[in-house]
Structures are given as structure tokens and as C-alpha cells.
Amino acid sequence: MKDNVIASAPSAEFIEVELRSTSAIIRLNRPDIRNALNDQMRQELIAAFEWADRTPEIRAIILTGAGKGFCSGGDIGGMRERLNAPLGDVAFNGWTRQKQTHRGVAAIHGCTKPVIAAINGAAFGLGLDMAMACDFIVAAEGAKMSMSFLKRGLVSDGGGMYFLPRRVGLPRAKELIFSGRVVLSDEALAMGLVDRVSPPEDLIDMACIWAAELTQGSPAAVALSKAILDRTFETSDEEIFAMGRQAQAVCYTTKEHRASVEAFLNKTDSKV
Known part of the structure; x- marks a missing residue:
């Protein structure tokens, strides 16, 4: 069953909000670039989560991606813009952008309602960090995940160094971060990186059923x-x-x- 987009949800260009029963599905919606995050998308994501958190009819939130990917991480265009900034502005500009990134992660992790990440495809870098900020993760069969930051000469900036050791243990977290290797859904399930695996066609339905089970109480x-x-x-x-x-x-x-x-x-x- 699929209902219409909620009329009272914040208007957005890159975030889609849909209601199924008492669950809000927040969908990253830049499928042509695997839902890479730019500054506007970060703002819209924060607004969507804050709206869902304060709406009493919504009991759970499902975060997923449009198209074939969950989230490929930060937008390369934003990285290019950062490198082209005057040298004396790079650090402060980065600090300012990081504050916005952390506001988004805090909106996910600090939500008062259960949040399920439904990883429908590749979740790399910041995309995987955001998935781990959720309470639970269900991944589609064959979905790929990677802590890909070191391949760009960067460190995890979306909470991954906090969330990942809590999911898989410290030695495994170091191995995944240092190598940046790709993990498929079955291995991710075995190591505890994700909690459930679903056939791709059933992913959102499974997440909604799980959300209903988690929200029967007060x-x-x-x-x-x-x-x-x-x-x-x-x-x-x-x-x-x-x-x-x-x-x-x-x-x-x-x-x-x-x-x-x-x-x-x-x-x-x-x-x-």
C-alpha cells in the first residue's frame, strides 16, 4: 500500500516524504547521482526529520534512497568547490559545512521515534554514516557498503567513527575504515553492520512491518x-x-x- 505524499511535510527539491500507515518514509531524491548530498539536501533532510519527529501521528521513520542507490556520500561538486576556495578560507568553510553535516546526523540519531535505514543500494562514505545513525538497518540483497573516506584522503565525518565500533567492534571498525573496502549485504549482516537483509522488491514493506512492530508501545x-x-x-x-x-x-x-x-x-x- 502506498499513500500520497504528505501535504503538510516541508516542501523540498531533493527530499521526498511519504506516509504509510504511521511510518514516514524519508527518501533521498537525487537518483541520477546516487543521492549524493549537497548543502541544500542537508537542509531539507534536517527539516524533514524535525517535521516527522514533532508530528504525533507519525510513530516511526524510514530513511531510504530513490533509484538504485541509498547515498553515495558527499557531492563531488561540493568537494571541487571547497578545493577552489582561497587557501585561507578552506578550513573555516570546512568547519562550517561540518556543523551542518553534524546537525543532519544529530536530527537522525536524536529523533525520539524509531528510525530504520532501508539501504536499497550503495551506501558509501557519509551515506553509510547516516545509515548507522539510525536505530536499525535493513539492507537489500546485494547492497554495497563502504567506509570510503580514506580513499579521498579524508576521515569519517558523519559519526561513523562513533557508530561503527558500536555495531561491529573496534578491530573490525578499524579494518573497514582503514581499507575502505566494499562490503556486500550478506557479510554486513554476519558482522552486525546491518540488522536484516531483504529481497530488493520487499525492502520498504519489510521496513514498514518492522516499524509497526517497534511502535506498539507508548x-x-x-x-x-x-x-x-x-x-x-x-x-x-x-x-x-x-x-x-x-x-x-x-x-x-x-x-x-x-x-x-x-x-x-x-x-x-x-x-x-
Whole structure:
């Protein structure tokens, strides 16, 4: 089932937003260049995620690409423009652009709702960084992934050096970053780089079904759990316990908690 583009979504040239049930599909839409990111696309991506995050009817977000690729990374045109800038401006221009890149990654990773990357084709460089900023990754069979930065004399600038070790472990992350080699979906699944693999024709349907499974609970409980879990590796157990106490106090006040307790007490909840 495919619904129309959401009328209230932000207008955009390079980002398409589509609604399926309670999931928003945010689609990178520059298929002629494998959805490479330019500055305008970064802005539109941030706007789309912020809109989806604040829209209560949307319970989950799926990030994917139009055409044959997920995202080939940064736009080479932008790289050429950067190299042609006056030497004294290169560093500051790069710093400014990096701030925008990190705003985009933060919009994905910091979203209060479950986010699934549906990798429909090549995810290279910044494209793979953005996929790993999502909570979960499902890849189409045969999809290619690469931490290709070192091949351009660069380092991962979209959070890959943070996200990748958490997915595959530190030694494997170093190997993938230093070599820049291409990983196919089956190997990516085996090493934990992706969570599921799907036939290409079923990719979005599988992501939507998975999104529905992940959003059956209270939106508040999901958002609070996600916020705490995302800080688990950097935070002490006492701090996690404290955040859990605060989150639970909030959950006690939600209508979903009250309805669940009343259903249990009245013996009307068949799932308990």
C-alpha cells in the first residue's frame, strides 16, 4: 500500500516524504547521482526529520534512497568547490559545512521515534554514516557498503567513527575504515553492520512491518527508553539508573500507562 505524499511535510527539491500507515518514509531524491548530498539536501533532510519527529501521528521513520542507490556520500561538486576556495578560507568553510553535516546526523540519531535505514543500494562514505545513525538497518540483497573516506584522503565525518565500533567492534571498525573496502549485504549482516537483509522488491514493506512492530508501545515510553539506551556506553550504571527513575516517573503520568493498568485490573487486556 502506498499513500500520497504528505501535504503538510516541508516542501523540498531533493527530499521526498511519504506516509504509510504511521511510518514516514524519508527518501533521498537525487537518483541520477546516487543521492549524493549537497548543502541544500542537508537542509531539507534536517527539516524533514524535525517535521516527522514533532508530528504525533507519525510513530516511526524510514530513511531510504530513490533509484538504485541509498547515498553515495558527499557531492563531488561540493568537494571541487571547497578545493577552489582561497587557501585561507578552506578550513573555516570546512568547519562550517561540518556543523551542518553534524546537525543532519544529530536530527537522525536524536529523533525520539524509531528510525530504520532501508539501504536499497550503495551506501558509501557519509551515506553509510547516516545509515548507522539510525536505530536499525535493513539492507537489500546485494547492497554495497563502504567506509570510503580514506580513499579521498579524508576521515569519517558523519559519526561513523562513533557508530561503527558500536555495531561491529573496534578491530573490525578499524579494518573497514582503514581499507575502505566494499562490503556486500550478506557479510554486513554476519558482522552486525546491518540488522536484516531483504529481497530488493520487499525492502520498504519489510521496513514498514518492522516499524509497526517497534511502535506498539507508548510513544513516551519508546522515546524515553531510546534516549537512555543511546547513552548506555558512555554513562555509568548509577547515571543510567537515575535517568530510568526520571523516565519512569514520566511514564506513570501517561494515558497509555493508565489505560494498560485499568485494562489489566478489569481483565480486559488479553495480551497480559
